[in-house]
Amino acid sequence: MKNNRRSFIKLAGIAAAGLAIAPKAMAAAMGGSAPIKEDPKGITAKQWAMVIDTTRLNTAQGIEKLAKVCHSVHNVPFIEGKQEVKWLWPDIYEHSFTEQENPYLADAVKKRQYALLCNHCQNPPCVRVCPTKATYKRPDGIVDMDYHRCIGCRYCMAGCPYGSRSFNWGEPRDHLDLAALNKEYPTRMRGVVEKCNFCVERLAVGKLPACVEASNGAIHFGDLNDPNSEVRAVLRERFTIRRKPSAGTEPSVYYII
Amino acid sequence: MLEIALKGSKRYYGWIAFLLVLIAIGSMAWLDQIVNGLKITGMGRDVSWGFYISQFTYLVGLAASGVMIVLPNYFHNYKPNKHMVIFGEFMAIAACIMCLLFIVVDIGQPTRMLNVILHATPNSILFWDMIVLNGYLGLNLLVGWVCLQADRARLPHPKWLKPFIYTSIIWAFSIHTVTAFLYQGLPGRHYWLTAILAARFLASAFCSGPAILLLVMMATEKFTTFKMPRKAVTTLVKIIMYAMCVNMFFFGLEVFTAFYSNMPGHMHPLVYLFAGYHGHTELVGLMWTFIALAAVSITLLVTPKLRNNLKLLPWTLGILVIATWIDKGLGLLIGGFNPTPFHTITPYWPTAKELLVSMMVYAIGALVVTILFKIATGVKEELGQSQAMACGCSTEDECDCTHGCVCTEECTCKEA
Amino acid sequence: MKMHYGAPIIVGLVIFVGALCAPFVVGMAVTKTYKQPELxxxxxxxxCVESKEFMREKHMQLLNDWRDWALRDGKRIYTNHAGKEFTISLQNTCMKCHISKADFCDKCHTDAGVSPYCWDCHIQPEGLK
Structure with missing residues (x-):
């Protein structure tokens, strides 16, 4: 009796182990090394970065226009109130650049609105805290998300010092114009976090991010690691600041003041 | 041993039925949340964790607190705690279960929960929290059950269990440290970004946890023949007193650091909580209630006469529990998210549905405690250990009740 | 040796074994009348991207790999066993040929009793209502 039970448990154990190994064996059978490559049309970088010229892009209206483009390209739901979802939005100086306040700020700077979005940090706290690698840093510096894997714990939202992340508290499709969706891009589902992705899907086919394209040159975009890139040229010439430098996150979004 | 939990009075079954009704009502709200999403809660983009996670945090403290009975027993051979140990361990089991449930109800995609294991990410503190909480649950189940079973068979505790017991004592500290690390490693949340947060969590756990345990034990005494040894109670109350003093001392350190340094980021959450900020004063009353109740409980605890007054003790402990709950179960979380990354204030208050779901989790915890304590007190009764005597003392107290006397404060029979 | 509670135990066992086997019995009956769905x-x-047999059996593994390759590695061109290249995309590659979720995906998924959550996010070619 005792032996029987023991051998049964053993057998059950082997069966369970087999189940765990099977998918991997299948993957190996599929060819081992992945038969994939980058799209030759795509544009690549070591660290994508954005420089926003706030002398040119500084009205709520102007930024809302870009946000509208962004949100319609990515099927971002429109929800009013504290459970809103947004990838790109305008806000005032003292909300945008906390800890860099100045009571006697130049009128022009004070009056401006600033375009806020995910900073695609070089040291992203959201990536550090995510328990499933649902948010990760790509080789090109973009902090992207795999919505399939997100469990909705919202640790990344607590971790982000810039308030760049939104959670789908309810069903996002209830807040989308289903007839006007971008059918080339998915929506999200309830219970996952989302944010700006620097338009990875557009870069992959050689297009610049939607907001950059729509900004009439007020947003520069390029490789921070390439000294000859457009962003490096602009950064050499103009005075720029970043949001919350003290957080040590090294944001990749710069603001020309 | 489970059969002990099946044999009970009408009152016992009535209480279980009552808890099941609460669980059923709460699960309706939870179903609603599963169908409609977390939009039924009061959380939002700015305060993205709410009542669930704050209850989780508070209950990790309760889980860790059992060690304040277990540690003196095993590390200091303090034997008056001998018959209390099992209750500390069983309370930890219930607390761990509630913690895990509060995480489950909080996440947006509970069906993908196992991604935390499938895509294990050791750089995430949440991964470690999953490890330590489940580990602590397992350790307490193992140690508690094996010890009680050995007791029941009148056998010594098996030797192989020793390493597990010692591990569980160290492990208790780890669970609350890791839970504090969840918070204190985030660069943008100044109220949490403090090296002393783990120490604060432990101090607050070691006063509030044993206080809850003592309150539950006092209720248990009312319905069973079990009676806590007086020495165990007075020792535990002393531990509670020191832990509460340390807890408030640590809080004072936070206040000093924030205001003497005059660092805006460190001051603002405290200003919001205790004075209001940008015209938002939602929590001011509650936070001062916390300070007032903390002061009252410390006064009652440090005065020997009041501390040893067993009639007053439940009130003292109750006040302490409320004070620490406001601090850690509410203020800590809301103060961490406010001011927001934009230096604005987004008030948060749980919705009725959120509270119903929380009620469900608490009722499940109460059910687990009821069943486990029923078993533990049943075994103690079989063995005649730590039983109530006519005079009001425990059989473990050094009291020779042949005089038909009544012992109120101390065992007075010997002199009588 | 006398068996205690013999009758109820045996009745219980019969019910248990019956319940255990019921799905197989029902399954056999259904299999006889079952017709493969017409896609x-x-x-x-x-x-298709790979052979018919491969797609029928392993399209889910392929999609799983496609997702990680495209999202995490940023490599969005897949070369199949015959050397032909495809853009990795459910919405923009797969569903550009299979122009109806209802007439293709759902046919087998419904019969197999599975409901993959692809379409909670991805937009089916028919559009959403």
């Missing part, structure tokens, strides 16, 4: 195949494309 609507693309009109002007004969070759």
């Amino acid at each position: 609507k195949m693309p009109a002007n494309e004969k070759e």
Whole structure:
């Protein structure tokens, strides 16, 4: 009796182990090394970065226009109130650049609105805290998300010092114009976090991010690691600041003041 | 041993039925949340964790607190705690279960929960929290059950269990440290970004946890023949007193650091909580209630006469529990998210549905405690250990009740 | 040796074994009358990303790999066993040939009793209502 039970448990154990190994064996059978490559049309970088010229892009209206483009390209739901979802939005100086306040700020700077979005940090706290690698840093510096894997714990939202992340508290499709969706891009589902992705899907086919394209040159975009890139040229010439430098996150979004 | 939990009075079954009704009502709200999403809660983009996670945090403290009975027993051979140990361990089991449930109800995609294991990410503190909480649950189940079973068979505790017991004592500290690390490693949340947060969590756990345990034990005494040894109670109350003093001392350190340094980021959450900020004063009353109740409980605890007054003790402990709950179960979380990354204030208050779901989790915890304590007190009764005597003392107290006397404060029979 | 509670135990066992076998019995009956679903195949494309057999058995593993390759590695061109290249995209590659979720995906998924959550996010070619 005792032996029987023991051998049964053993057998059950082997069966369970087999189940765990099977998918991997299948993957190996599929060819081992992945038969994939980058799209030759795509544009690549070591660290994508954005420089926003706030002398040119500084009205709520102007930024809302870009946000509208962004949100319609990515099927971002429109929800009013504290459970809103947004990838790109305008806000005032003292909300945008906390800890860099100045009571006697130049009128022009004070009056401006600033375009806020995910900073695609070089040291992203959201990536550090995510328990499933649902948010990760790509080789090109973009902090992207795999919505399939997100469990909705919202640790990344607590971790982000810039308030760049939104959670789908309810069903996002209830807040989308289903007839006007971008059918080339998915929506999200309830219970996952989302944010700006620097338009990875557009870069992959050689297009610049939607907001950059729509900004009439007020947003520069390029490789921070390439000294000859457009962003490096602009950064050499103009005075720029970043949001919350003290957080040590090294944001990749710069603001020309 | 489970059969002990099946044999009970009408009152016992009535209480279980009552808890099941609460669980059923709460699960309706939870179903609603599963169908409609977390939009039924009061959380939002700015305060993205709410009542669930704050209850989780508070209950990790309760889980860790059992060690304040277990540690003196095993590390200091303090034997008056001998018959209390099992209750500390069983309370930890219930607390761990509630913690895990509060995480489950909080996440947006509970069906993908196992991604935390499938895509294990050791750089995430949440991964470690999953490890330590489940580990602590397992350790307490193992140690508690094996010890009680050995007791029941009148056998010594098996030797192989020793390493597990010692591990569980160290492990208790780890669970609350890791839970504090969840918070204190985030660069943008100044109220949490403090090296002393783990120490604060432990101090607050070691006063509030044993206080809850003592309150539950006092209720248990009312319905069973079990009676806590007086020495165990007075020792535990002393531990509670020191832990509460340390807890408030640590809080004072936070206040000093924030205001003497005059660092805006460190001051603002405290200003919001205790004075209001940008015209938002939602929590001011509650936070001062916390300070007032903390002061009252410390006064009652440090005065020997009041501390040893067993009639007053439940009130003292109750006040302490409320004070620490406001601090850690509410203020800590809301103060961490406010001011927001934009230096604005987004008030948060749980919705009725959120509270119903929380009620469900608490009722499940109460059910687990009821069943486990029923078993533990049943075994103690079989063995005649730590039983109530006519005079009001425990059989473990050094009291020779042949005089038909009544012992109120101390065992007075010997002199009588 | 006398068996205690013999009758109820045996009755219980019979019920238990019966309940355990019931799905197989019902399954056999259903299998006899079951017809393979008729899928609507693309009109002007004969070759899928991989062979028909491979796609039938392993399309889910392929999609799983495609997702990680495209999202995490940023590599969005897949070369199949015949050397032909495809853009990795469910919405923009797969569903450009299979122009109806209802006439293709759902046919087998419904019969197999599975409901993959692809379409909670991805937009089916028919559009959303």
